[in-house]
Structure formats: C-alpha cells, structure tokens
Amino acid sequence: METRVLLKNRKPDRILDLDEYRASGGYTAAEEMLQTGRPADVQEVLEAAGLLGRGGAAFPMGVKLSTVAEDAPFPRYLVCNADEMEPGTFKDRVLIHTSPHLLIEGMLLAAFSVRAEHGIIFIRPEYENAARILEREAALAREHGLLGKNIFSSGFNFDIVVHRSGGRYICGEGTALLNALEGKRPNPRKPPPYPTVRGLWQLPTVVQNVETLCFVPHVVQNGAEWFRNLATGPDEAGTKIFSVSGRVRRPGCYELPMGTALSEIIETHAGGMAGDGRFKACLPGGASTGYMPESMYHQEMGYKGLSDAGFRLGTAAVMVFDHSACLVGATVNLLAFFARESCGWCTPCREGLPYMHDLLRRIENGQGRAEFVPMLREMAGQMGLAYCAFAPGAAAPVESLITYFEDELREHIETRRCPFETRGPIAGATK
Amino acid sequence: MLAEQIRAELEKQIAAADHPQELAVDVMLAFQEAAGYLSDTALEAAAAMLKMHPVEIEEIATFYTFIYREPVGQNVIHICDSVICWLDGSESLMDYICRKLGIAPGQTTPDGGFTLLPACCLGYCDRSPAMMINRKVYGHLSRERIDDILARFEHEEPA
Numbered sequence: 001m002e003t004r005v006l007l008k009n010r011k012p013d014r015i016l017d018l019d020e021y022r023a024s025g026g027y028t029a030a031e032e033m034l035q036t037g038r039p040a041d042v043q044e045v046l047e048a049a050g051l052l053g054r055g056g057a058a059f060p061m062g063v064k065l066s067t068v069a070e071d072a073p074f075p076r077y078l079v080c081n082a083d084e085m086e087p088g089t090f091k092d093r094v095l096i097h098t099s100p101h102l103l104i105e106g107m108l109l110a111a112f113s114v115r116a117e118h119g120i121i122f123i124r125p126e127y128e129n130a131a132r133i134l135e136r137e138a139a140l141a142r143e144h145g146l147l148g149k150n151i152f153s154s155g156f157n158f159d160i161v162v163h164r165s166g167g168r169y170i171c172g173e174g175t176a177l178l179n180a181l182e183g184k185r186p187n188p189r190k191p192p193p194y195p196t197v198r199g200l201w202q203l204p205t206v207v208q209n210v211e212t213l214c215f216v217p218h219v220v221q222n223g224a225e226w227f228r229n230l231a232t233g234p235d236e237a238g239t240k241i242f243s244v245s246g247r248v249r250r251p252g253c254y255e256l257p258m259g260t261a262l263s264e265i266i267e268t269h270a271g272g273m274a275g276d277g278r279f280k281a282c283l284p285g286g287a288s289t290g291y292m293p294e295s296m297y298h299q300e301m302g303y304k305g306l307s308d309a310g311f312r313l314g315t316a317a318v319m320v321f322d323h324s325a326c327l328v329g330a331t332v333n334l335l336a337f338f339a340r341e342s343c344g345w346c347t348p349c350r351e352g353l354p355y356m357h358d359l360l361r362r363i364e365n366g367q368g369r370a371e372f373v374p375m376l377r378e379m380a381g382q383m384g385l386a387y388c389a390f391a392p393g394a395a396a397p398v399e400s401l402i403t404y405f406e407d408e409l410r411e412h413i414e415t416r417r418c419p420f421e422t423r424g425p426i427a428g429a430t431k
Numbered sequence: 432m433l434a435e436q437i438r439a440e441l442e443k444q445i446a447a448a449d450h451p452q453e454l455a456v457d458v459m460l461a462f463q464e465a466a467g468y469l470s471d472t473a474l475e476a477a478a479a480m481l482k483m484h485p486v487e488i489e490e491i492a493t494f495y496t497f498i499y500r501e502p503v504g505q506n507v508i509h510i511c512d513s514v515i516c517w518l519d520g521s522e523s524l525m526d527y528i529c530r531k532l533g534i535a536p537g538q539t540t541p542d543g544g545f546t547l548l549p550a551c552c553l554g555y556c557d558r559s560p561a562m563m564i565n566r567k568v569y570g571h572l573s574r575e576r577i578d579d580i581l582a583r584f585e586h587e588e589p590a
Contacts, residue, residue, distance in 0.1 A: 087513040087552035125497045126553050128566040166456045166495025169551055183452030183483070185490050201450060245515045245556035252557045287514060287552075319515055319556070333517045337551060343494075 002269065003230055003239050006214050007255045010098045015133060018140050021101040027146055029221040030108050034154035042113035046216065048224035050237035054091075055081055055172070055209030056286065056314045057389070058303045061110075061216075067196040068114040068204045076116040077205040078158075079181070080107055080213055082123040082130070083165060083172035086286035087337060088317030091241040092210035094253045096130040099214070100137040104160065106213035108151070109220055111158045114196075114206055119160035122177055125167045135162050169341035173388050174207040176343065187345040188388035211241060232259030236302035240313075244270040246320035247277045259302035262292070265318060277322030281404070285314020287334050288393025290400030291327060312396070326420035328364045328412055331401050335360060338394035349391040352379050356398060363409060366416040373409055377402050432476060433465050441480065451481045455491060459498050468499040496550065504539040506584050509550035509563045516552075516560040524560055525549070527574055531581070544585065 009016040009024060021027070033042060047062025068076065080103065084092040096103060107119050123131045138160045141147045149157045163181060165171050171180045173188045178200050180186035199205025215238060219227045228237045236258040242265055245251040249271030256265065266272065266279065273279055281291040284301060289312045292299060299309060306313045321327060335357035344350040356379050359372045380395035380402075401409065411419050433441075441461055445451045458481055462473040469477070469492055478485040492498045499507070510516075510525050525536065528547060532540050539546040555561040558570025562577075569580055 084554055085551060088515060088556050089552075090554040090556055093554050124554070125566070126550075126563060126568065163453075164456065164460070166459070166491070167497040168495055180456075181453060182450065183455035183481070183487075183491065185494055243556065245559065246518060251559075283514075317556075321518070325518060330514055330518065333512075333514045337513055341551060 003257050004255050005218055005239050016099045018101055026101055027105055029217040030105050031152045033220055034152045034156050039113045042109055045224050049219045049227040051215055052303055054211035061212055065113050072204045075118055076114055077200045078111040078116040078119045079207045080121040081207055082121050082210050085124055085169040085172050086315050088245055088286050088319040089243050089315040091243045091253050093127055095210055095214055100133050102214045104141050106216040108158055109216045117157050121162045124165050131162050131164055170343045187343045190387050230257055232257045235304040240316050243317040247274045247322040248320050249274050259300045261298050262301055263298045280323045281321045283319040285312055286317040288396055289314040290396040293404040326418055327405050331397050332361050332364050334397050346387045348383050348386040353394055363412045364418055368413040452483055455481055468502050503546040504543050506564055507546045509548050511553045511561045512549045513552035515556040519560045521560045
C-alpha cells in the first residue's frame with residue numbers, strides 16, 4: 001500500500017506553497033525544536049529512528065551529525081546534495097517540485113542540530129526549474145522569518161543559497177561536491193578527514209541528500225518509533241521513494257514502506273510490465289547497483305533486506321528490463337556512461353572502465369572471445385582499489401551480469417552476434 | 432563581453448563572498464550566457480574577476496558538461512543516452528536528428544541554428560526517451576514529436 005509521508009501533498013502540476021505547507025503543520029517541528037529543544041535532540045531522534053541517507057550510501061544520518069564535535073570550529077556548513085545524476089533516479093526532482101518548504105524546514109532542523117549557519121543547495125543544471133523554485137521559496141521563507149537571523153526568536157541564524165553545478169555525475173559524490181563548491185576541479189577527496197571534521201573550506205560540513213533532509217521534520221515531529229513503524233518489518237525503517245522506470249506501464253515515483261516487495265512495486269504501483277513483456281531483471285538502485293534476476297522478483301526492497309541478499313538499494317531507482325532487452329547491450333551503455341563520467345583521477349577507474357567497456361562492446365558486436373569473461377571479472381574485482389565509490393559502483397552491473405547472466409554473455413560469444421532483435425525505431429512506443 | 436549591469440552584479444557578489452572562487456561556475460555561466468560559449472578572452476576575463484589563474488578556470492571549464500569552450504549554435508540539443516532512454520530507442524533518435532540536421536554529434540548546423548550533444552541521464556526516466564534543448568527538457572520523444580519541437584525553434588527569429 002502506498003504510504004505517503006514526503007509525497008502526501010503531491011499535486012499534479014504545482015508545488016505546495018508556503019501557506020498550504022504551514023496549514024498542513026509545516027514549520028511547527030522547527031519552531032518547537034528551535035525554541036525549546038537542544039541540537040542533540042535532533043541527532044538522537046534521527047539516530048533512534050534509523051534514518052539512513054537516501055542518496056545511495058545509506059549512512060545513518062544521526063550518526064553523521066554526531067561526528068561534528070561539540071567544540072568544532074565555526075562557521076559550519078550544511079550542504080543539500082540535489083545533484084541527482086544517478087541514472088534512473090528522479091525522486092529529488094519530484095520532491096522539490098512537490099514541497100520545497102519541506103526541504104527548507106529539513107535543512108533548518110539539520111543545521112540547528114550541528115549549529116551550522118550556512119546552507120547550500122547544490123543542484124544539477126538540468127534542474128533549472130527546481131533551482132528557481134528553491135531560490136524563490138527560500139526568499140519567501142526569509143521574508144517570513146523562517147530563514148535568516150534569530151529564527152523563531154531562538155537566537156539561531158541560518159540561511160540558504162542555491163549553487164548551480166556546471167554538470168558532471170561525479171559532483172554528486174560528497175567530497176567531489178565540496179571541491180566543486182570551492183571552484184576546484186571536482187575530484188573526490190580521500191577521507192579522513194571526513195567532511196564533518198574538515199569539509200568545505202576545511203570547516204565542519206554535513207552533506208545530506210534531498211530525500212533524507214525531507215524526512216527530518218516528520219521524524220522530529222512524530223518520533224523515532226512512528227518512523228520505524230512505517231516500514232514493512234523491524235529490520236527496516238521509514239518509507240522510500242522508488243523511482244521506477246523502464247519496461248513498466250506506469251513509470252514514476254512511488255513512496256512505499258521500506259521493504260516493499262519488488263513484485264508489488266512493479267505490479268501494484270507501476271501498473272505491471274509494459275506490453276506483453278515478462279520481467280527479466282532490474283537494477284534496484286541506479287546504474288551503480290547489480291542486476292537482480294527473475295529469481296528475486298519477490299525480494300523485499302529495503303536497505304537491510306537487499307544488503308543481506310548481496311545487493312544495494314542505492315537510490316531505489318528501480319530500472320526494469322523485460323525479456324526483449326539485451327543485458328549485455330545495457331551494460332555496454334552503463335559502462336560507456338561510467339567511462340565518460342569518471343573524473344579520471346585514479347587509475348582503476350580511468351584505465352579500467354574504458355577497457356571493460358571495450359571488451360563488453362566487442363562481445364555485444366559479435367567479436368567477443370571466451371577469455372573476455374574472466375578478464376572482465378578480474379578487472380571488476382579491482383575497482384574497489386579506487387579512491388571513491390564511483391568505480392566499485394561501475395563494477396556492480398558487470399559483476400552481476402557475469403554471475404546471473406553468464407549464459408547470455410556466452411551466447412553472444414559463441415554465436416558471434418547479439419541474439420536480441422535490433423531495437424526498433426522507438427521500442428518504448430508500446431507503453 | 433559582459434553587459435555593464437551583469438558585470439556590476441557579479442562583482443558585487445564576488446566582493447560579498449567569503450571566497451571569490453566559489454562563484455567560478457556562476458561567472459563562467461554569465462560569460463557563456465552573453466556570448467553563447469566561453470571564449471579564451473572570456474576565460475581570462477573570468478579569471479581576472481575571480482582572482483584565479485586562467486589555468487585554474489580552464490581546468491574546471493573543460494570538466495563540466497554545460498560549459499562550452501567552443502562556439503555553439505543558437506540552440507543546444509542534449510540527447511539523453513543513458514540506459515533507460517537507450518532502452519527506449521535513444522540511439523535511433525540520435526541518428527534521426529543527425530540526418531535531419533545534417534550534422535554528427537558534437538557539430539553545429541552551418542546556419543548556426545543547432546548544436547547536437549549527448550547527455551547523461553537527465554533525470555526524466557519516467558518520460559523517456561528525453562532530450563534537453565537549452566535548459567528545457569522534452570520527454571516521450573518520437574520522430575514526429577522531434578519534428579514538432581525543432582520546428583518551433585526553426586521559426587524563431589534570431590535574437
């Protein structure tokens with residue numbers, strides 16, 4: 001069943017404006033917390049709630065906040081990561097276009113919890129409309145005393161600026177994002193020190209995804225137990241926005257209890273498979289996660305459940321493939337993406353990804369050899385040696401392709417051609 | 432290069448910033464807005480405004496997808512070539528636009544009307560296949576829809 005928390009006020013074609021947001025209880029959590037609470041209260045409730053970072057890494061938000069030391073220097077920064085460039089992911093765009101003030105209030109509370117005075121929303125240039133909405137609504141919040149100096153007469157100051165990126169996937173990596181903000185080439189930094197100790201301009205910086213921040217007012221208002229009970233079972237917590245795309249009838253964003261079965265997401269919410277397609281596989285959380293095969297069709301989609309099964313939920317961008325889709329071809333596409341978007345800083349990524357792309361492209365084009373498969377496995381296994389999570393992410397589809405779809409790879413190699421029909425002029429036209 | 436008013440506004444922002452280089456992307460985009468692309472002269476002017484070395488600007492200018500270091504057409508088409516649009520035929524759409532405009536990816540039409548570039552996932556997978564022209568995204572593309580969309584630009588008077 002759909003359980004809307006973040007998307008409860010979703011309207012077909014416009015945002016929830018400030019008056020409507022306040023009428024629905026908006027900014028009361030922040031008002032109460034700023035006037036009567038302590039920064040540690042926010043950290044504690046988020047930790048007890050088990051709110052994990054929704055941007056892909058699933059790091060506990062409460063724990064991250066608590067790593068900003070009591071006596072850490074000022075000013076401190078809160079950065080909202082709205083770079084959302086993981087292929088298949090579009091939940092942050094939908095969230096900003098649904099309820100920008102939910103994000104602003106979430107940032108205010110998160111900032112209060114670490115006493116950060118500077119807020120920055122880092123947004124990809126493709127989301128220009130979202131950037132304009134946020135600038136306009138932040139100005140409105142400022143006029144109403146919800147941002148700026150002495151918010152709710154609490155003595156706490158916090159303001160938000162919107163930073164437009166020049167556009168590059170790696171900027172979504174937390175430490176690369178900090179370099180981008182500093183006007184440097186956005187290569188990732190290798191921690192330690194972690195950004196919460198020395199981040200932007202060497203000062204304490206908390207980086208959180210849009211969706212994670214949007215949960216904060218709800219958790220502060222309703223408590224940890226309420227949040228945990230939103231999930232399907234005791235091992236998971238909260239709801240999750242699934243961005244469903246590919247071969248389904250109704251692609252879109254669906255907010256569901258964490259742990260909802262894949263089959264329910266596809267059949268009940270996304271309208272089932274498109275046309276007469278049968279489920280073949282899906283990438284559960286963007287391009288940096290492994291293919292889930294048909295045997296996992298009823299898998300519970302939560303951070304814990306998927307991780308126990310050897311997969312990652314990532315951003316919960318569920319990309320669905322049917323039996324007409326060539327997964328070798330799809331993986332060639334993913335590797336082309338990763339090879340192009342690599343910042344090129346460290347060797348496994350810079351050298352390994354184009355090599356893997358080339359091997360797999362040869363297989364797809366009927367020029368593959370049997371020894372390419374162990375070569376691909378070997379190189380994918382080396383990707384963990386890179387600086388950041390980019391290269392291991394790029395290896396995930398390749399490793400799962402070899403594990404679950406080796407027959408498909410072998411067929412390409414043995415018959416010296418792609419066994420799938422050429423994609424039609426616009427294959428998706430049947431949707 | 433830059434209209435006086437825009438330059439004054441940027442200089443005000445730079446003066447108010449704790450670290451001028453945090454405005455590097457904004458300054459590059461402002462120069463690009465004025466001339467369509469970031470020329471060598473503009474790059475040097477941007478560096479001077481930000482008190483950065485031109486090489487530091489070049490290093491980031493060449494890194495970003497949406498900073499153009501070469502002249503582009505009046506309209507820039509970015510076609511999404513990531514996996515969901517690929518599944519829905521983005522390769523054949525790219526071919527179609529290439530043939531229609533008579534250019535290859537990375538090129539500009541001789542009349543300066545359009546530049547064609549690939550793009551990573553635009554975040555519109557629920558409306559695939561998708562493309563972006565200037566900063567506006569168009570989804571659910573088909574050949575007919577591409578014809579309609581491009582016609583709107585072709586009939587526009589040059590700015």
